[in-house]
Amino acid sequence: MNKLTFHNNRVMQDRRSVCIFLPNDDSLNIIINVKILCHELLVQVCDLLRLKDCHLFGLSVIQNNEHVYMDLAQKLYKYCPKEWKKEASKGIDQFGPPMIIHFRVQYYVENGRLISTT
Numbered sequence: 001m002n003k004l005t006f007h008n009n010r011v012m013q014d015r016r017s018v019c020i021f022l023p024n025d026d027s028l029n030i031i032i033n034v035k036i037l038c039h040e041l042l043v044q045v046c047d048l049l050r051l052k053d054c055h056l057f058g059l060s061v062i063q064n065n066e067h068v069y070m071d072l073a074q075k076l077y078k079y080c081p082k083e084w085k086k087e088a089s090k091g092i093d094q095f096g097p098p099m100i101i102h103f104r105v106q107y108y109v110e111n112g113r114l115i116s117t118t
Contacts, residue, residue, distance in 0.1 A: 014033050014034050014035070016032060016098075017029060017032075017096075017097075018032055018041070018100075018101055020101050020102070021102045021103065022103050023105065028045065030044065032044075035076075036075065036076050037073065037074070038059055038071065038074055038075070038079075041059060041101075042072060045057075045103055056108075057104065058105075058106030059101050059103060059104075060104055061079045061099075061100070069106060070101075079099075
């Protein structure tokens with residue numbers, strides 16, 4: 001096994017699938033590194049949606065039937081199920097069920113038209 005192949009296998013083992021539910025009932029499926037910070041994921045989602053005002057939004061997970069906003073300074077794996085952390089992926093098609101995350105408005109503005117897109 002050459003060094004390049006080993007590196008690619010290791011990179012894939014550190015990746016997981018997340019499903020991000022958007023406020024309009026659409027969803028995004030993203031492959032991410034398991035050690036990503038919540039803030040990095042939020043920026044990635046905002047970039048995909050072409051939103052400039054990222055600071056108005058947050059990411060949440062459901063715990064005890066309630067939405068809990070993620071602390072953006074924490075690593076994502078703090079909020080994920082134990083099985084998701086331990087899962088050893090064998091390639092991009094071998095990911096288990098994705099972690100469910102909600103992209104939500106966290107801070108409301110009086111006029112929604114003030115939220116800008118690129």
